[in-house]
Amino acid sequence: MSGWSRSFLNPSLVSALEAGRSLEEWLGGRIPGVDYARISADQSTRSAVLAKGREAGTGIRHQHEENIETADAFGVAIVRFYEDSGLTAAQPAVVRPAFVEVVDALHCRRTTDGHPVQALVATERERVWRLAADFARVRQALTVTEEGLFIERQAVFDLCSTDSTGSPSACAEEVWRTKERIERHIRRRALDGGAPGGRRRFGWLCPDPRSGRKINMLRDPDEWPVLREMIESALRGTVGTTSPER
Numbered sequence: 241m242s243g244w245s246r247s248f249l250n251p252s253l254v255s256a257l258e259a260g261r262s263l264e265e266w267l268g269g270r271i272p273g274v275d276y277a278r279i280s281a282d283q284s285t286r287s288a289v290l291a292k293g294r295e296a297g298t299g300i301r302h303q304h305e306e307n308i309e310t311a312d313a314f315g316v317a318i319v320r321f322y323e324d325s326g327l328t329a330a331q332p333a334v335v336r337p338a339f340v341e342v343v344d345a346l347h348c349r350r351t352t353d354g355h356p357v358q359a360l361v362a363t364e365r366e367r368v369w370r371l372a373a374d375f376a377r378v379r380q381a382l383t384v385t386e387e388g389l390f391i392e393r394q395a396v397f398d399l400c401s402t403d404s405t406g407s408p409s410a411c412a413e414e415v416w417r418t419k420e421r422i423e424r425h426i427r428r429r430a431l432d433g434g435a436p437g438g439r440r441r442f443g444w445l446c447p448d449p450r451s452g453r454k455i456n457m458l459r460d461p462d463e464w465p466v467l468r469e470m471i472e473s474a475l476r477g478t479v480g481t482t483s484p485e486r
Contacts (some may be wrong), residue, residue, distance in 0.1 A: 270315050
């Protein structure tokens, strides 16, 4: 699946403008900002659970939900949402259109619609940048004026920090961030009514939130005999050999 990008005005802002309210009235003293969400790959497009009805795009949606919560906590109003889906931030050759648009908006302090913005909200910095060059672009855009702000996971990020990528401390922090990301994903899946757990193992049925069945809890009647044959072949030491005709 190829990646895609998009951006859109906050539906709440759209409704307010259509009702004749001004942007200032809608802001109500809040700081105008933008939301950025990114995933390298949508798990629902490559997970064995997809065939059982897992909703696509939950990773992006969960990030937006968390970003809205964070923005509310810091008095920030999300003016525009930006998304890069299926696009890695670790390869210099990969262009992320939404990321480019975010940087331009923050640098100009205005979106393409002409709405003022000065804050960036993301679930974590790795969603925004992984390369030092991209960090430099974000920092330059946000520090054009003193009010520039980057908020991640209920905390304001120190844009003057030079320890953004590559150091041992940053690598250790990445391990901690990965653990936290998994825990957040489990919590969000629970809110969606999904079941926690990893990918379905061959030979076992996928989770079913409606019946309460957990992942890898009950055997798949079609796959289980094949799995048993594979295990028995391994025990006999015949894996990879041609089976005799029966």
